[in-house]
Amino acid sequence: MSFRTEPPYIHGSTPKTAVVLVNLGTPDAPTTSAVRRYLKQFLSDPRVVEIPRAIWWFILHLIILPFRSGQSARKYASIWSNEGSPLKVHTEKQAKLLNGYLGERGHKVKVVYAMRYGQPALPDVLRQLKADGCERILFLPAYPQYSGTTTASIFDAVFSHYTQERNVPELRFIKHYHDHDAYIRALRKSVLAHWDMVGRPDKLVMSFHGVPKRTLTLGDPYHCECHKTARLLAKELELTPDQYMVTFQSRFGKAEWLQPYTAPTLQKLAKEGMGRVDVICPGFTSDCLETLEEIAMEARHDFMSAGGKDFNYIGCLNEDDAWIKAMAEITELHLIGWPTIVPPSLREEQEQQAHISREEARRLGADQ
Numbered sequence: 111m112s113f114r115t116e117p118p119y120i121h122g123s124t125p126k127t128a129v130v131l132v133n134l135g136t137p138d139a140p141t142t143s144a145v146r147r148y149l150k151q152f153l154s155d156p157r158v159v160e161i162p163r164a165i166w167w168f169i170l171h172l173i174i175l176p177f178r179s180g181q182s183a184r185k186y187a188s189i190w191s192n193e194g195s196p197l198k199v200h201t202e203k204q205a206k207l208l209n210g211y212l213g214e215r216g217h218k219v220k221v222v223y224a225m226r227y228g229q230p231a232l233p234d235v236l237r238q239l240k241a242d243g244c245e246r247i248l249f250l251p252a253y254p255q256y257s258g259t260t261t262a263s264i265f266d267a268v269f270s271h272y273t274q275e276r277n278v279p280e281l282r283f284i285k286h287y288h289d290h291d292a293y294i295r296a297l298r299k300s301v302l303a304h305w306d307m308v309g310r311p312d313k314l315v316m317s318f319h320g321v322p323k324r325t326l327t328l329g330d331p332y333h334c335e336c337h338k339t340a341r342l343l344a345k346e347l348e349l350t351p352d353q354y355m356v357t358f359q360s361r362f363g364k365a366e367w368l369q370p371y372t373a374p375t376l377q378k379l380a381k382e383g384m385g386r387v388d389v390i391c392p393g394f395t396s397d398c399l400e401t402l403e404e405i406a407m408e409a410r411h412d413f414m415s416a417g418g419k420d421f422n423y424i425g426c427l428n429e430d431d432a433w434i435k436a437m438a439e440i441t442e443l444h445l446i447g448w449p450t451i452v453p454p455s456l457r458e459e460q461e462q463q464a465h466i467s468r469e470e471a472r473r474l475g476a477d478q
């Protein structure tokens with residue numbers, strides 16, 4: 111077993127703190143080859159697909175990748191912007207805004223973003239933080255609701271990276287914030303802003319990404335956390351139980367996933383004579399393929415072609431000011447105890463000490 115070479119240790123240098131906003135990841139381009147590369151990495155993760163590896167290898171390589179890559183690439187092409195994949199564009203902007211906002215609040219932290227699959231790859235970002243002298247790292251997953259398939263997979267990737275490092279930084283992980291007041295308030299604000307413009311629907315559908323139903327029976331709290339978010343948001347909006355519902359989208363494969371499924375539910379509502387539905391996806395903090403294509407395009411089509419009169423998609427929180435502030439609040443809660451607000455007197459002393467150490471290190475290097 112060998113460990114990666116560490117940068118030279120410098121006595122007295124001020125330990126830096128970083129916050130890493132981690133999202134799922136997205137292909138580099140809306141092309142079959144780029145989507146295939148992305149899906150291969152994503153769907154090879156045992157946290158995502160819990161089928162015995164040997165069997166899954168054949169299904170993935172002989173069926174899924176050859177057939178799905180082209181289909182998904184066409185869907186990606188329909189939502190790709192001049193700046194790139196919406197998921198990446200929003201995540202990058204959120205990290206920049208959070209960095210600025212925490213700075214304004216007096217925190218000496220560096221906020222960067224990384225992707226679990228694709229680019230910027232989490233291990234590359236962690237290597238850069240090491241090179242920059244970050245000794246404390248807080249991970250903020252882009253998922254408000256914890257799921258073994260997403261959040262835990264980020265944790266796995268971080269743990270796995272540090273099994274090869276000698277000098278492991280202090281690490282903290284935010285598990286979830288599905289019921290955090292500031293997150294719920296940001297959602298409420300976005301719904302009300304929408305309703306101020308176009309009035310209220312007959313029903314608000316809260317659509318979350320699905321997971322296999324089996325994960326619920328095996329103890330994954332994801333389903334309960336989605337329902338709690340929905341309940342809290344409905345309470346904030348003063349909705350009665352018949353004015354909203356929770357559905358699950360993006361089913362993959364033949365097994366049963368969490369129910370009710372979004373698309374058939376919307377068709378059923380339209381057939382029953384529901385005139386207008388609004389759909390919000392509170393589990394996605396950035397618009398992406400699953401919201402812009404699957405909901406705003408496909409689900410709209412499903413609802414309208416089944417006889418619905420009006421369909422509104424309420425966009426994700428993206429760069430909304432209330433959401434950036436919510437992220438800052440959630441982050442600050444988990445930074446407690448880490449000296450990110452350094453008093454000026456101490457900062458000067460630490461910098462002097464670091465300077466002396468650097469000079470010493472340089473002299474030692476020159477002597478050898």
Ligand SMILES: C=CC1=C(C)c2cc3[nH]c(cc4nc(cc5[nH]c(cc1n2)c(C)c5CCC(=O)O)C(CCC(=O)O)=C4C)c(C)c3C=C
Pocket residue numbers: 134135136137149153158159178182195197253257259260319320321322332360362393394397398399400
């Ligand atoms: C195969 C099983 C999948 C599980 C389990 C799963 C869980 C899950 N995913 C998200 C968030 C996102 N998923 C996105 C895309 C996406 N998801 C799956 C499969 C599973 N997801 C696939 C195959 C894809 C790729 C697109 C496709 O071919 O359909 C995205 C969008 C990424 C983008 O580039 O825009 C997000 C975000 C959550 C939150 C979740 C479990 C809670």
Ligand SMILES: [Fe+2]
Pocket residue numbers: 319360
């Ligand atoms: Fe997914």
Ligand SMILES: [Fe+2]
Pocket residue numbers: 360399400404
């Ligand atoms: Fe999808």
